[in-house]
Structure formats: C-alpha cells, structure tokens
Amino acid sequence: AQSVTQPDIHITVSEGASLELRCNYSYGATPYLFWYVQSPGQGLQLLLKYFSGDTLVQGIKGFEAEFKRSQSSFNLRKPSVHWSDAAEYFCAVDNQGGKLIFGQGTELSVKP
Amino acid sequence: NAGVTQTPKFQVLKTGQSMTLQCAQDMNHEYMSWYRQDPGMGLRLIHYSVGAGITDQGEVPNGYNVSRSTTEDFPLRLLSAAPSQTSVYFCASSYSAGLDYGYTFGSGTRLTVV
Numbered sequence A: 001a002q003s004v005t006q007p008d009i010h011i012t013v014s015e016g017a018s019l020e021l022r023c024n025y026s027y028g029a030t031p032y033l034f035w036y037v038q039s040p041g042q043g044l045q046l047l048l049k050y051f052s053g054d055t056l057v058q059g060i061k062g063f064e065a066e067f068k069r070s071q072s073s074f075n076l077r078k079p080s081v082h083w084s085d086a087a088e089y090f091c092a093v094d095n096q097g098g099k100l101i102f103g104q105g106t107e108l109s110v111k112p
Numbered sequence B: 001n002a003g004v005t006q007t008p009k010f011q012v013l014k015t016g017q018s019m020t021l022q023c024a025q026d027m028n029h030e031y032m033s034w035y036r037q038d039p040g041m042g043l044r045l046i047h048y049s050v051g052a053g054i055t056d057q058g059e060v061p062n063g064y065n066v067s068r069s070t071t072e073d074f075p076l077r078l079l080s081a082a083p084s085q086t087s088v089y090f091c092a093s094s095y096s097a098g099l100d101y102g103y104t105f106g107s108g109t110r111l112t113v114v
Helices: none
Strands: A003-005 A012-013 A019-021 A024-026 A034-037 A045-050 A056-057 A064-068 A071-079 A087-094 A108-110 B004-007 B010-013 B017-023 B032-039 B044-049 B055-057 B062-065 B076-078 B086-098 B100-105 B109-113
Touching: A003 A087, A012 A019, A019 A108, A024 A071, A034 A064, A034 A071, A045 A056, A045 A064, A045 A071, A045 B100, A071 A087, B004 B086, B010 B017, B017 B032, B017 B086, B044 B062
Parallel strands: A012 A108, B010 B109
Antiparallel strands: A003 A024, A019 A071, A034 A045, A034 A087, A056 A064, A064 A071, A087 A108, B004 B017, B017 B076, B032 B044, B032 B086, B044 B055, B062 B076, B086 B100, B086 B109
C-alpha cells in the first residue's frame, strides 16, 4: 500500500541549531512531494514541493528539502532554526491522482 | 480570488444528526479532495474527485458521502454523525499545468459530535 512515514513524532532543537525532518514514502514511481507547516489552530502552509529536476529544492522561510530516489526520502532541512519555526510539519505525496497522502506529522519545539 | 472556501468554520452536532460541509473553489481546478485531521494521525484522505461527476474513496470513507455536480463545488455529507467523526476537516483543490502542480487548501471546519 502507498504510504508516507515521518519517523519522528516530536523533535526539540535549540534556537540557532540546524534541523532535519525525515520523510520516507512508499510508491512505485516518483510521486509529487510536498512539505507543509501548520501552526496551532491554523491551516496548512506550503513550504516547498518537488516534481522533477534538481533534487535539492528551496522553499519559503529558509527551508530546503532533498529528494533521494534511492532512499525514497524527501527530508526537510533548515540551517538555523528560529523560535517562530515551532509548529507541526507534514510531508505529503501525490501519485498524480489529485489526492494527497500525508505522513503523521512531526511536531517541532524550539528551545530558547 | 477567494481560493477554496469552506463553510461552516465551526459546528457542533448531536450523535445521529446529519449535515453537509460545504467546499467551493473559484480557480477552475480539476481535482478536489477532503481530509480529516486528528491528533497524531496527520491528515487522512476521505474522498476525492478528478472532475465533475467523478468521485472515489480515500483512506477513511466510511460514514461520509460526496458528490461533484459542478467543477466548483464538492460537498461532504455526514449522514448520521458519530463522536468518532469529531475532527478538523480540510477541503483542497488541485491543478496540473504543464510542469506545475499544486494544491490549495481551505481554512478548515472544526466539527464536534456530542
């Protein structure tokens, strides 16, 4: 079955430290890949997306993600975390069917 | 350009009541989909549509009906609400245009079934 796995339910990092959130997917071909962020009580905001081409994708708020076909991964990174980055992060995939399959989410806490 | 509009934003239902969550988009997007969000489970696909008159089930379709009579509207119906349907519901529309592909989400409906 098609699935998306975010292995880390909760991550805590210090402000200014680097961040990597993991995402693995199980699909037959390379799907469309997305990262979203959600603050408490808010909707979803798109951070970045990948379809093809350069496997390192730049997004908003200083985030980037790298697609690795051999590992079926699409990990999200940020070199220096700010307190305002505390939120929940979702990885999602679309196998070109007009529907998204989401991972369970990773909650990010930022220590001052 | 309003994007994806969901109504209502909040709703409290009694067990057994029925209701329809409305979703409308004004971007002429071909695809539309419904998700529910529960703590620790991410967003799960309920139903989706690839065009007017075409719908299909997602991961958690039980207890929900949909129809797509127009490109713009994709209502989600709860026929007999249950406490297990307490959740936040998001509607989305999506497009495919050449090398571009993207989703627009509504702001969500918070539903409580008592």
